[in-house]
Amino acid sequence: MEERPVRLSKKAAGFVAAAALFTVVVPATAAVASPRSTCYGGRVCLYAGFDYNRGQIDHWRDFIKDDSNFSDNNWLNWDFSNSWRTMNNETSSVRNRIGCSATLWQHPFYTGAHSTFTHNSNDGFLANNAVGNNRASSLDIWCR
Structure with missing residues (x-):
């Protein structure tokens, strides 16, 4: 039995072509989730807002390492793009997943009031710590 190719009328072929143009391909992976929902192992994560x-x-x-002066760092947006907003004196919460203790300092070069966070600790409200809310200017990671 011989197979014959299917022939479409010009009108039907036009509909098929139009449908192909408007077909939406859904990617296999979902959009990148906001980093606020997690802090990956081996990192200390700082956030501009409470909680x-x-x-x-x-x-x-x-x-993943010490930073002696936040004034030369900018916050990242949810999509990992640069916010162009300085981090200096703008931290309100912290998560520590680095594997050792990490200290936030009030002033650059590890001076002034400070608060130390042990591995796997979280603090969504830095106002209740010595370093305070919107006062951190440097980060000292003890195991690096």
Whole structure:
């Protein structure tokens, strides 16, 4: 039995072509989730808002090593793009997943009031710590 090719009328072929143009391909992976929902192992994550930015502008940054002066760092947006907003004196919450203790300092170069956070600790309200809310200017990671 011989197979014959299917022939479409010009009108039907036009509909098929139009449908192909408007077909939406759904990617296999979902959109990148906001970093406020987690802090990956081996990092200290800082957030511009209380409670890890929940319900607030989503500015965040993660660190794997010391940083002696936040004034030369900008927050990242939820999509990992640069916010162009300085981190200096703007931290309101912290998550520590680095594997050792980390200290937030009030002033650059590890001076002034400070608060230390042990591995796997979270603090969504830095106002109740010595370093305070919107006063952190440097980060000292003890195991690096």
